[in-house]
Amino acid sequence: xxxxxxxxxxxxxxxxxxxxxxxxxxxxxxxxxxxxxxxxxxxxxxxxxxxxxxxxxxxxxxxxxxxxxxxxxxxxxxxxxxxxxxxxxxxxxxxxxxxxxxxxxxxxxxxxxxxxxxxxxxxxxxxxxxxxxxxxxxxxxxxxxxxxxxxxxxx
Numbered sequence: 046x047x048x049x050x051x052x053x054x055x056x057x058x059x060x061x062x063x064x065x066x067x068x069x070x071x072x073x074x075x076x077x078x079x080x081x082x083x084x085x086x087x088x089x090x091x092x093x094x095x096x097x098x099x100x101x102x103x104x105x106x107x108x109x110x111x112x113x114x115x116x117x118x119x120x121x122x123x124x125x126x127x128x129x130x131x132x133x134x135x136x137x138x139x140x141x142x143x144x145x146x147x148x149x150x151x152x153x154x155x156x157x158x159x160x161x162x163x164x165x166x167x168x169x170x171x172x173x174x175x176x177x178x179x180x181x182x183x184x185x186x187x188x189x190x191x192x193x194x195x196x197x198x199x200x
Contacts, residue, residue, distance in 0.1 A: 046165070046166045046167075046174065046177050046178045046181055046184075047163070047164065047165050047166075048162070048163070048164040048181065048184065048185050048188065049161070049162065049163050049164075050161070050162060050185065050188075050189060051138070051143075051152075051159040051160060051161040051162065052159070052160045052162075052189055052192040052193050052196055053140070053152050053153050053156040053158075053159055053160075053196075054156065054157060054158045054159070054160060054196035054197075054199055054200070055155050055156065055157050055200060056157060056158060056196065056199035056200050057157055057158060057199075058116050058117070058137045058157075058158050059116045060158075060199040060200070061116075061137055061158045061160055061196055061199045062115060062116030062117075062137060063116075063199065064195050064196060064198040064199035065135060065160070065195055065196075066110070067198070068081050068082055068083050068089060069081075070195055070198045071089070071091070071195070072091075073194070073198070074191050074194035074195045074198070075091065075093055075191060076093075076094075076191075077093055077094035077095075078091060078092070078093045079092045079093065079094070079103070080092040084107075087109060087110040087111065087113065088107060088108070088109050088110075089107070089108045089109075089110075090105065090106075090107055090108075091105070091106045091107075091108060092104070092105050092106075093106065097180060097183070097184070098176060098179075098180055099176065100127060104125055104126075104127065105125060105126075106123050106124070106125045107123070107124040107125070108121055108122075108123050108124075109121065109122045109124070116137060117136065117137055118134060118135060118136040118137065119134065119135055120132065120133070120134045121133055121134065121135070127168070128166060128167070128168050128169070128177075129167050129168055129169030129170075130165070130166070130167040130169070131164070131165070131166050131167075132164075132165055133162060133163045133164040133165055134162070134163045135160060135161070135162055136160075136161045136162075137158050137159070137160060137161075138158070138159040138161050139158070139159070140152040140156045140157070140158075140159055142159075143159065158196075160192055160195075160196055162188070162192065164188065166184075
């Protein structure tokens with residue numbers, strides 16, 4: 046499954062970047078996060094209660110940020126026991142760089158920075174990939190809601 050999109054912010058690029066790289070902001074933004082802390086070089090550990098389809102209960106997720114191009118972009122990879130590969134990227138864009146070909150929603154008036162994202166998920170099993178793909182819309186809505194809470198911390 047692959048998702049792309051963007052979340053608008055009325056804050057500048059540096060403020061959005063700082064909000065995106067803050068463990069405290071992630072802990073506040075992720076519903077039911079019991080833990081979100083730095084455990085290595087750009088490596089965070091999160092414990093969160095999950096309830097998406099057949100996936101329920103507390104999950105430990107490691108999030109590694111890499112290829113940091115401050116304050117413009119970074120890659121990330123999530124590691125947990127349920128999904129083989131979850132990776133993607135965040136790119137901070139000027140609204141003038143908007144392209145509907147990227148699958149993004151046109152920026153709202155007053156948007157200063159767009160937090161564009163790309164997310165790829167491979168469960169490592171065709172059946173579970175089909176299940177995840179069936180929840181694609183819900184996953185996209187949840188991700189954009191979470192990123193919206195993060196960029197709100199930038200203001």
